[in-house]
Amino acid sequence: MSTPRTPDPLGSIDSTELRILYALATTGSLTAAAASLGLSQPAVSQRIKRVETRLAVPLIERQGRGIRLTTAGNILADHGRTVVAEIDAALAAIDDLRGERGGVLRLVGFPSASATIVPAIMRRLAEEAPEVSLQYREAEPPGAVALLRDGEVDCALIFDYAGAAELPAGSVFTSLWRETVSLVLAQERATGLTEAHLGDYAEEHWIAGCEKCRGHLLAAAAENGFEPDIIQETDNVPAMLAMAAAGGAVALVPGLALAAARTLPDDAAALPLVPPRYRTIGLVSMDTANESPQVRLCKRLLSHIDGTAWHLEPAA
Missing domain, CATH: 3.40.190.290 (D-Maltodextrin-Binding Protein; domain 2)
Structure with missing residues (x-):
């Protein structure tokens, strides 16, 4: 006869594990959940097994070729959504204190933006966040997204013809004009x-x-x-x-x-x-759980710029 496991009430689950369970609930796949969190599938599986051991209850079960959450897993995922949202909000508030009161915004843009949009960003930056300095580089879109992919800039101002842009994995394109x-x-x-x-x-x-x-x-x-x-x-x-x-x-x-x-x-x-x-003009940034204060600042500055001065229409 097997000996029942005794749950460990102390430190039984952390925010990363709650994120994993919530991701599983929304994606229904270990692979997709791991990708959304920037983790490997084995790492996700190991974290789940550790929680199951600590709580002495199964959290996932096989369903055909896939998996699904058990009742216990769904309970944690539901509560995890609230807990993770609160943690993210707290971290974002702290990042705002750090990021928009000082530091550097690293931006890359294409040549015609350098003479139009970028000076407008500089003027708004001086008004809204004077302690932040703009570090600007110029590159056409293929080179700009490479700089973003390699972590050399916080965001990239690019243009795109009919959805032809090749974006780095894990990035997001925000259309502007x-x-x-x-x-x-x-x-x-x-x-x-x-x-x-x-x-x-x-x-x-x-x-x-x-x-x-x-x-x-x-x-x-x-x-x-x-x-x-x-x-x-x-x-x-x-x-x-x-x-x-x-x-x-x-x-x-x-x-x-x-x-x-x-x-x-x-x-x-x-x-x-x-x-x-x-031609569409937009901003490319990495799609992370906690968007950096630099990216948020850049998006806010761009949202206040009137493109009609250069005959730009707001993106649909």
Whole structure:
């Protein structure tokens, strides 16, 4: 006859174990629960076994190829949700005290944002959190998300064409604004025109921008039945505008890039596309249980910035 286990009333369960049980209740899978908490599946299984030993009651049971919580497991998961929420709120409040009264906000952004959105962030930062300094780096989206993945920045301001962004595992993209893309060409060739149909420019020479903008040009052209003849490439927007003004090629240029350039060359024109094409601007950060005060601060600053000054629309 087996000897019944005696439950240990002291230190029987901690907040991590409550998080695990709550994650199991919401995901229904050891693998998914482990992934959501940034733990390995063996580590999750071991923690559950330890709690079962201490409480002398099973918390999970097999169901086909998966698992489910027992009645005892569900009780702990239900109460765990409240306990974990209270702990997270307390930690967030403490982080606010530390993070927004000092320290560094590490941000990376793309070139046209450097001349528009980032200075606006700096002004709001000086007003709302003057003890926090902004450490800023410039990189196109692939390089920016790599810096975020490697932990070198707190968040990354990027642009994305039609959901094509490749984001690091465990990250989240917060959409902020939408901007239109225009066709830029020599003024003399735009006389009498108020819009541009991309297919009408299939025989033109083209100027391509950065890696993602080049990819967007290729995709847009393919949708209109042609392959663009790219003869010039530059991620320097003023240079691109000057090249288009010279008349040898045309280019697709997003609205923020046009705003950053401030004015078009006198002999260039920008025509809206029909049907319109868009680019989304947003913030990428790591999706953690306790969002860092730096990320929360950056999101708050961005939420107060009026993008209409650069012809940006709020993201849907």
